[in-house]
Amino acid sequence: MKEVEIYTDGACSGNPGPGGYGTVLKYGIYEKELYGAYDNTTNNRMELMAVIKGLESLKEPCLVTVYSDSKYVVDAITKGWVTRWRAKGWMRNSKERAKNIDLWQRLLQLAEGHQIRWVWVKGHADNEYNNRCDRLAVDAIKNCPRQPDNPL
Template identity: 70%
Template sequence: MKKVYIYTDGACSGNPGPGGYGTILKYNQHIKELSEGYKLTTNNRMELLAVIKGLEALKEPCEVTIYSDSKYIVDAINQKWVYKWKNQGWMRNSKEKALNSDLWERLLQLMEPHKTQFLWVKGHSGHPENERCDFLATEAIKKPHLLDDEEFMKERSVEDGLF
């Protein structure tokens, strides 16, 4: 298996608010950067999407080390919380819904063919790839023609009683 490193970060201007993600993939001397911005979303959704987009870019099963400054993601995977939420019908406990289940589902599916390891890095601490991902994410927010985070909007409409 090829050994790939994925560095990720998500950003939001307001939470919820306009958001973006930045992802860097490294394989040997090859480097690929990905980023996109969204009109209205949350920071956690952008953190998840950064990892998802990185895994979606892989064309074959790989040994993947994923670096994220999101304790939400790293702990949910490493502590196996996300598997518990899924097994409980995307509930964190008997009363509390697990947020972002659409993205967690995508992430779990994308992880299947790969051997993945999730490592936490402290954000804004000078880690070169994390700083670059943060830059990509925040710059993505500034671009014209931001995308719609349709699942977030659907979930928000239901919670707000709009539909």
């Protein structure tokens, strides 16, 4: 299997508000940038979208390391929260529905077939690729045509 690194970040101007995602894929000496913008979204949705866009770009099963500065994304996966939410009909507890179900469903489906290691990195710190993803996400909000965000 090919080994791929996916660096991700999401940004939002207001929460909710206009948002963007930035993703950098690394495979050996090759790098690819992905970015885009959405209207009336949230930071957590953009963090998820950054991972989704990275996984969508893979053409075959890979050994993937996903780097994210989002505790929401990394903890939900590594601590099994999203698995429990799905098993309970997307409920966080007896009264509270999970958020961003549409994106979690996409992410889980895209993750199938890959072997993924999830790594949390401190945002706005020393990780060159996380900082690059942040710039891509912020620039996308300012410069890209925004798509409507249609959460469940």
